[in-house]
Amino acid sequence: MKRLQRLMTGLAMILCLQMQAQTSQDAKMNAFITTLMKKMTLEEKLGQLNLPGAGDITTGQASNSDIAKKIKEGKVGGLFNIKSVAKIRDVQKVAVENSRLKIPLIFGMDVIHGYQTVFPIPLGLSCTWDMPLIEKSARIAATEASADGICWTFSPMVDIARDPRWGRIAEGSGEDAYLGSQIAKAMVKGYQGDDLKKNNTIMACVKHYALYGAAEAGRDYNTTDMSHVRMYNEYFPPYKAAVDAGVGSVMASFNEVDGVPATANKWLMTDVLRNQWKFKGFVVTDYTGINEMIDHGIGDLQTVTARALNAGIDMDMVGEGMLTTLAKSLKEGKVTMQQIDMACRRVLEAKYKLGLFEDPYRYCDENRAATEIFTDANRKAAREIAAQSFVLLKNDNKILPLKKGGTIALIGPLADAKENMPGTWSVAADFSKSISLLSGLKEVAGNDAKILYAKGSNLDADSIFEVNAGMFGKALGRDSRPAAEILKEALAVANQADVIVAALGESAEMTGESSSRTNIEIPAIQKELLQALLKTGKPVVLVLFTGRPLALKWEQENVPSILNVWFGGSEAGSAIADVLFGDVNPSGKLSTTFPQNVGQVPIFYNHKNTGRPLQEGKWFSKFRSNYLDVSNDPVYPFGFGLSYTNFTYSDIKLSSASLKGAQTLKASVTVTNSGSRDGKEVVQLYIRDLVGSITRPVKELKGFQKIELKAGESRTVTFNITPEDLKFYNYDLKYDWESGDFTIMIGGNSRDVKSADIKWVK
Numbered sequence: 001m002k003r004l005q006r007l008m009t010g011l012a013m014i015l016c017l018q019m020q021a022q023t024s025q026d027a028k029m030n031a032f033i034t035t036l037m038k039k040m041t042l043e044e045k046l047g048q049l050n051l052p053g054a055g056d057i058t059t060g061q062a063s064n065s066d067i068a069k070k071i072k073e074g075k076v077g078g079l080f081n082i083k084s085v086a087k088i089r090d091v092q093k094v095a096v097e098n099s100r101l102k103i104p105l106i107f108g109m110d111v112i113h114g115y116q117t118v119f120p121i122p123l124g125l126s127c128t129w130d131m132p133l134i135e136k137s138a139r140i141a142a143t144e145a146s147a148d149g150i151c152w153t154f155s156p157m158v159d160i161a162r163d164p165r166w167g168r169i170a171e172g173s174g175e176d177a178y179l180g181s182q183i184a185k186a187m188v189k190g191y192q193g194d195d196l197k198k199n200n201t202i203m204a205c206v207k208h209y210a211l212y213g214a215a216e217a218g219r220d221y222n223t224t225d226m227s228h229v230r231m232y233n234e235y236f237p238p239y240k241a242a243v244d245a246g247v248g249s250v251m252a253s254f255n256e257v258d259g260v261p262a263t264a265n266k267w268l269m270t271d272v273l274r275n276q277w278k279f280k281g282f283v284v285t286d287y288t289g290i291n292e293m294i295d296h297g298i299g300d301l302q303t304v305t306a307r308a309l310n311a312g313i314d315m316d317m318v319g320e321g322m323l324t325t326l327a328k329s330l331k332e333g334k335v336t337m338q339q340i341d342m343a344c345r346r347v348l349e350a351k352y353k354l355g356l357f358e359d360p361y362r363y364c365d366e367n368r369a370a371t372e373i374f375t376d377a378n379r380k381a382a383r384e385i386a387a388q389s390f391v392l393l394k395n396d397n398k399i400l401p402l403k404k405g406g407t408i409a410l411i412g413p414l415a416d417a418k419e420n421m422p423g424t425w426s427v428a429a430d431f432s433k434s435i436s437l438l439s440g441l442k443e444v445a446g447n448d449a450k451i452l453y454a455k456g457s458n459l460d461a462d463s464i465f466e467v468n469a470g471m472f473g474k475a476l477g478r479d480s481r482p483a484a485e486i487l488k489e490a491l492a493v494a495n496q497a498d499v500i501v502a503a504l505g506e507s508a509e510m511t512g513e514s515s516s517r518t519n520i521e522i523p524a525i526q527k528e529l530l531q532a533l534l535k536t537g538k539p540v541v542l543v544l545f546t547g548r549p550l551a552l553k554w555e556q557e558n559v560p561s562i563l564n565v566w567f568g569g570s571e572a573g574s575a576i577a578d579v580l581f582g583d584v585n586p587s588g589k590l591s592t593t594f595p596q597n598v599g600q601v602p603i604f605y606n607h608k609n610t611g612r613p614l615q616e617g618k619w620f621s622k623f624r625s626n627y628l629d630v631s632n633d634p635v636y637p638f639g640f641g642l643s644y645t646n647f648t649y650s651d652i653k654l655s656s657a658s659l660k661g662a663q664t665l666k667a668s669v670t671v672t673n674s675g676s677r678d679g680k681e682v683v684q685l686y687i688r689d690l691v692g693s694i695t696r697p698v699k700e701l702k703g704f705q706k707i708e709l710k711a712g713e714s715r716t717v718t719f720n721i722t723p724e725d726l727k728f729y730n731y732d733l734k735y736d737w738e739s740g741d742f743t744i745m746i747g748g749n750s751r752d753v754k755s756a757d758i759k760w761v762k
């Protein structure tokens, strides 16, 4: 007891010292910025709020560019998506040598899932359910980006998304607030490390605040509208988790919230973000987010800009409304000097925290650029991480893993498509260096297997669709021959093989920004190819590329083996081959529900029960909540993913079935690897609050553990549950738990769970 007391006192002292050090650092920063701001003119202050795109500055010409003129006049606070140390150094030089106050610029970039070493798209990454791995991917991304001059990334994107029509579902971590929050924390930690001043850490920017993933009908940039209870319980947690993890900046979303665009929404930006969540960093708009409010219909540029500042926005991306209208608004009393000062201070604070005032060239080290980017070690990590993100959806007759022998026919428009492997938002990737599935298979199989290849079909029958889905250097090289001829060639190749690997699905730019779809199936022409391949009677493995949950009912019913590989990054081809040949046993678990068809959307595991739930085991009953034409079931539930081995779960053992107050409930299961291969399993904990003051979801993820078991090995997995895990925002938005009955569920996905009931009172 005494030892515990001494330990507690010691910890309290360390905490106290840390707080004192932080306060004195803050005081130093405040004094520095106050002194600087005293020297600044109004125009120079507004300049700090201005974040133009870099345009196409070429190395050595920075001082003559249009942007340089503005920088010299103190009209630029930072630049984004400018790449390379040489260019960044050139531009920074203009700021710190030729502007009156020599204030350094901040350099941002969309470093979304890796820099030049590209990791799986975020939706894929989330399927690893592996926080250390996700943190590592962000750490490597930060190291590479900072070695190339970047000190600020527009990531993580944490928008909860339940609508696979929305193309940007690819950029987030799926449908669940708990999983999304863990990932938000891991990413912020990975980017920012423990000290933003280090030259290999960068400032994160959590986006898109808020609710962007709930765009109506899945159409990008569309309106969102939801209850505050839903916002707080189901959509806000990942943004808040990023704030709690110390994220340095926040990006406003394009959509409206409660009828006011987020960029002008004072409740969102000030009441919630700053007052309730105590966010201390700065808020940047999204690209022309201020100007777009003219089209939203809430005023002219001067009006909407003043509204943005009044709401709590600090920096204006691209649109220059702040630079050009705020002086007038100040004169007319529409904004105050205090508000402008506050925004300017927050931007300067970010630069201070990054150490840019001490050394504006902190991130401009040519040596680092030459040695720390796309290294063998980083590529190795990307390959390992990619393999963890793949989700085995079906594997009848154990077709997978493939033998490294015989003849394998690799067929499909995504088979030899290295430019597409990094996926959407890979602005720093060098596509010539990424690994296609064809070369990955050849590399991993070595001389042991013969790999044949044919394209089989174009991405889509419609060439215009294909152009739109092949942007940013990711075209698939359309084959101009008649479709029948391309197919015939593929069947001739397939007929020579022992097994067929069909590389089908979406191209990289079929998801991402402005890539919404109303049809979420594999394009028809590819499905025809798949049907023809199945008709050969040979075993067929579908290697599915996608950035969204697709409707795969037919595939699930007809294709024996399906491996979903998302877009795995620069090393995707090798990683897929590692899994196909069994060098890595797949362990990814879905972070989104896969529907039967688009009509079921939005479909998500943590829905409410309704007053007329469908009885278990039935798929239609008159006057119940269901459809006439399909059951309520998804094709693959949230949390689902197979392995080359099998895991069995014991019943749940509880430390008590009746609890009172702040106790800890221990809920355990024994998981056994009952197959013949070593493997990893994500053991998932769900809780249902059976009776509440407001309606509660049928289950909610509350914990998970990723474990590794040798063939035949068993392990007891225990979850420690406290009242903290039972809390939710009630009708009055008070965050608390309520006494009552709960069901504890543990399993390998959200559908197949063991359950046990408890009572827990205050």
Ligand code: NOJ
Residues within 6 Å of the ligand: 110, 154, 207, 286, 287, 513
């Ligand atoms: C618009 C996108 O919505 C946002 O995610 C991105 O960071 C900015 N453009 C900057 O490229």
